[in-house]
Amino acid sequence: MANVRFENITFHYGSHCVLKNFSLTVEKSQIMCLVGPGGCGKTTLARCLLGFIKPETGNIWIGDRCVFSAEKRINVATEQRGVGVVFQDYAVWPHLTVLENVTYPMRKRRLPKQEINERAKYALEQVRMTGYEKHLPSQLSGGQQQRVAIARALVSSDDVIVLDEPITNLDAKLREEMLVEIRMIQKKIGTTILYITHDQGAALKLCDKMAIMDWNGRLRQIGTDEDIILRPADRFVFEFIGLSNFIPLVEKNGKIGLSVGEFIPYPDSLPEGFDSSKKMEIGVRPNDIIFDDASPIRAKVRRVVFLGREYDYFLQLGTKELRVQHIALDVSQLSNVNEGDEVGIKFLNPRLYEANQHEVTQEVTA
Amino acid sequence: MTLYRNRKRSDLAAIDGKKFNLDLLMTGISFILLFIFAVIPIAMIAYNAFFYKGQFSLKLFTSVMTNKHNLAAMWNTIKIAFWVTICGTLMGLFYAWLLGRSDIPCKGLMRALFHIPYMFPPFIGAMAWDILFSGRGGYLNTWLMKTFNLPRAPFNINSLGGIIFVEISYFFPFVFMQVVSALERMDPTLEESARIAGASQGTVIRKITLPLVTPAISAGALLILISSLAHFGVPSILGFSKNIYTLPTMIYALISRSSGSFEGIRQGAALSIMLIAVVGIALIIQKKVLSSGGYDIIKGKSMRPTLIKLRGAKYPLLIISTLTLVIIVLMPLVTIFLVAMVRAYGLPLIPKNFTFKNYSKIFTSKATLDSIKNSLFLSVTAGLLCMFLGVMIAYVVNRIKPKGKGILELLSVLPYSIPGTVLAVGVILTWSGSLGINLYNTIWIILVAYLARYLSFSMESASASLQQVHSSLEEAARACGASHTESLIDITLPLIRPGMIAGFFLIFLPAMRELTTSVLLYGPYTRTLGVQVYSLREAGMIPQASALASVAIIIITICNALITEITKSRKGV
Numbered sequence: 014m015a016n017v018r019f020e021n022i023t024f025h026y027g028s029h030c031v032l033k034n035f036s037l038t039v040e041k042s043q044i045m046c047l048v049g050p051g052g053c054g055k056t057t058l059a060r061c062l063l064g065f066i067k068p069e070t071g072n073i074w075i076g077d078r079c080v081f082s083a084e085k086r087i088n089v090a091t092e093q094r095g096v097g098v099v100f101q102d103y104a105v106w107p108h109l110t111v112l113e114n115v116t117y118p119m120r121k122r123r124l125p126k127q128e129i130n131e132r133a134k135y136a137l138e139q140v141r142m143t144g145y146e147k148h149l150p151s152q153l154s155g156g157q158q159q160r161v162a163i164a165r166a167l168v169s170s171d172d173v174i175v176l177d178e179p180i181t182n183l184d185a186k187l188r189e190e191m192l193v194e195i196r197m198i199q200k201k202i203g204t205t206i207l208y209i210t211h212d213q214g215a216a217l218k219l220c221d222k223m224a225i226m227d228w229n230g231r232l233r234q235i236g237t238d239e240d241i242i243l244r245p246a247d248r249f250v251f252e253f254i255g256l257s258n259f260i261p262l263v264e265k266n267g268k269i270g271l272s273v274g275e276f277i278p279y280p281d282s283l284p285e286g287f288d289s290s291k292k293m294e295i296g297v298r299p300n301d302i303i304f305d306d307a308s309p310i311r312a313k314v315r316r317v318v319f320l321g322r323e324y325d326y327f328l329q330l331g332t333k334e335l336r337v338q339h340i341a342l343d344v345s346q347l348s349n350v351n352e353g354d355e356v357g358i359k360f361l362n363p364r365l366y367e368a369n370q371h372e373v374t375q376e377v378t379a
Numbered sequence: 380m381t382l383y384r385n386r387k388r389s390d391l392a393a394i395d396g397k398k399f400n401l402d403l404l405m406t407g408i409s410f411i412l413l414f415i416f417a418v419i420p421i422a423m424i425a426y427n428a429f430f431y432k433g434q435f436s437l438k439l440f441t442s443v444m445t446n447k448h449n450l451a452a453m454w455n456t457i458k459i460a461f462w463v464t465i466c467g468t469l470m471g472l473f474y475a476w477l478l479g480r481s482d483i484p485c486k487g488l489m490r491a492l493f494h495i496p497y498m499f500p501p502f503i504g505a506m507a508w509d510i511l512f513s514g515r516g517g518y519l520n521t522w523l524m525k526t527f528n529l530p531r532a533p534f535n536i537n538s539l540g541g542i543i544f545v546e547i548s549y550f551f552p553f554v555f556m557q558v559v560s561a562l563e564r565m566d567p568t569l570e571e572s573a574r575i576a577g578a579s580q581g582t583v584i585r586k587i588t589l590p591l592v593t594p595a596i597s598a599g600a601l602l603i604l605i606s607s608l609a610h611f612g613v614p615s616i617l618g619f620s621k622n623i624y625t626l627p628t629m630i631y632a633l634i635s636r637s638s639g640s641f642e643g644i645r646q647g648a649a650l651s652i653m654l655i656a657v658v659g660i661a662l663i664i665q666k667k668v669l670s671s672g673g674y675d676i677i678k679g680k681s682m683r684p685t686l687i688k689l690r691g692a693k694y695p696l697l698i699i700s701t702l703t704l705v706i707i708v709l710m711p712l713v714t715i716f717l718v719a720m721v722r723a724y725g726l727p728l729i730p731k732n733f734t735f736k737n738y739s740k741i742f743t744s745k746a747t748l749d750s751i752k753n754s755l756f757l758s759v760t761a762g763l764l765c766m767f768l769g770v771m772i773a774y775v776v777n778r779i780k781p782k783g784k785g786i787l788e789l790l791s792v793l794p795y796s797i798p799g800t801v802l803a804v805g806v807i808l809t810w811s812g813s814l815g816i817n818l819y820n821t822i823w824i825i826l827v828a829y830l831a832r833y834l835s836f837s838m839e840s841a842s843a844s845l846q847q848v849h850s851s852l853e854e855a856a857r858a859c860g861a862s863h864t865e866s867l868i869d870i871t872l873p874l875i876r877p878g879m880i881a882g883f884f885l886i887f888l889p890a891m892r893e894l895t896t897s898v899l900l901y902g903p904y905t906r907t908l909g910v911q912v913y914s915l916r917e918a919g920m921i922p923q924a925s926a927l928a929s930v931a932i933i934i935i936t937i938c939n940a941l942i943t944e945i946t947k948s949r950k951g952v
Binding site for chain 2: 063064065090091092093094095096097098100101102104106107108117118121122162165166169
């Protein structure tokens, strides 16, 4: 169990700058999810930690051990860093049995035979793979191979394990199960985990803390899952972490209102910080839009989609399409609205953002 | 996320201040080896063709270039290659379609038989055809003349036409195999959609199937073209008696006639330049004519295509294919085995004249036994060395990716794309003392030539298996506490072992039947199997030559069965 510290890491691929003066601390015995869009440099950071690539500047610490320092010219070899890893493609060795896969890290460290067997047995129990010791990976399903990879990472390090998109290749149901399992194992053993993903849903289910990275490899926010969801630091985090609606705001005759082809004066009080010299937008989550017949903001219901647990509404507000989500249970207790109805809407928790330069290309429907 | 590969991994170790760096060492050795094997021989040919006693001189080159025998040889080479490529491609295409897409019976058997010419040494085939149809003395010619009371021999195999015919029968499988596998991997729904859209069977073949397999045809035709231009065995066996020369046989004649004198080798070098030029021009033309567009529609998994019903044409086509097989596969094979048992060459092939004395003679002759031993030694050594060097170079190219890996790849393929005869000339010039090392007349000079010639085989085979082994497997081992060397030994090598074994046989087999380079490099005690068959025949001992050839065929068949078994079981890993 150790914490991991990245200090001022800079890394270029050719002339492309992936990470610039990047710093991040992963507290010990926590699961830190590093979330960011594809190509943002999160895998690069993990490879720096593992020692497969060498940053140009900065230091990397595992506990009180410096494993990399550009100034002090320290670069501990991968095999001596003691970082376990689970790759996206599992990287379970196909020519070795499950047991041989799991014992390999300990054999390389020349642990006594009895300890090897005990720990391997324990690790396989943890991932519920007891009884598969003699199987070859080709005889296992994707989820089972994944578990073998996790068991192998568990025995290869007590300190830190890096999980690099470990569940993207699994089907949805198995993904859910694996997340729960990883969480449970971690709680029991207490290893520090750096979990890398572009899937914020998985991150939410798993993490103690989340770190959000943007396209340019900059850290936008670190916090608990509640922090990130309820108190996003900026528009990028707000837009990246879930579904969102943005509606342009303008000031007309001293009144602030929504600009959706027509001008609709905003009836409620707005958060602080409106600046009429800039293009501003109001950002609101689909489940923060409620129907209120008294509201002067009128929209037309274009389409209603029932998704089992919730209803999806597509509303037309002037020229703008809005997405609204309500829990099915609430809908059944309140009155439902139908396609073609005109409804009054009200925004809860609206946020003010400067209209952006399209930082996140993911559409609202993603 | 494979961007990280652009960075050199070797600088990792550098910052540790480690002295020993495996990656750097392997990269260095790869460059040095390929420089020695590929660059020096070719440079030596060019140097000797254009420089005389340190002075630049075009005298030798122009005299060789304007010599009318040499020009005739060049012209023959081009004519033979042209017709062999055209006819071989058409024949390969026809049978590939017949076996791949029609409902002709006995497909499995025919397919296996069509592979035989591919592993059968062409010069042994040429020997058989020579026995059957050489002028008045050929067995079948004599029989035909007697039976039909003909005044002249009906066939003359010792002609350009004969050479072309025999080469076609051994080179058409290049196109056949390429196209059959492309047809197998092609998505049949592409053809079915065209039928549904209203196209007739003929239109589908012309507009859909043919364009889709064009890259395969083009690749196969290229192989035929290069092989034919560089081929030595068939034209030398069929052409020498009638003074028909091609460039490779002319080079051989010049060097063997001068019995190793430097003048002959220099002329050979100048002629080699000419041959390389012809091959180069042919490649350019081929590229222009058959520009191969890459189609991704060909999938990796195999699907069952709809077979075309031949209806009334079924049995005539079956008879034609069977006849083709009998003529190109069975007849030479039977001839070799029968003549191997005849008491004296020329006697009718009837049981009364049969004996096993030829076999006992070759197995008691020291020269022959030595040749078998030499070939086994050379093939096994070259196979093993190439296997390990190939893995090393493939690892450097695929994983370490140093600066100049393109050069490395090019250098490893270069010796194979230059004709074997030219390579042999280069090897003679390099290793017979002019650079301080004299291997001439030893077995090592043949080994050097084999290494240069076959390294690209094992490299490609190792490359293909390395690409199957994702680099994360090796990285996972590193993260588990294995050093770089340990991860190579524990993970990467075991995983590519099947590919390495296949690579070994890919070299062992052609090396066992090699003639082209060894015929120029052998010394009195370093004959190879191919050379021994060749020289027994030259000496007129045709039954003994046939007996030895039949032994060679048996060895090759056994090894081929082994390789098929191994590549089959490979899927288990």
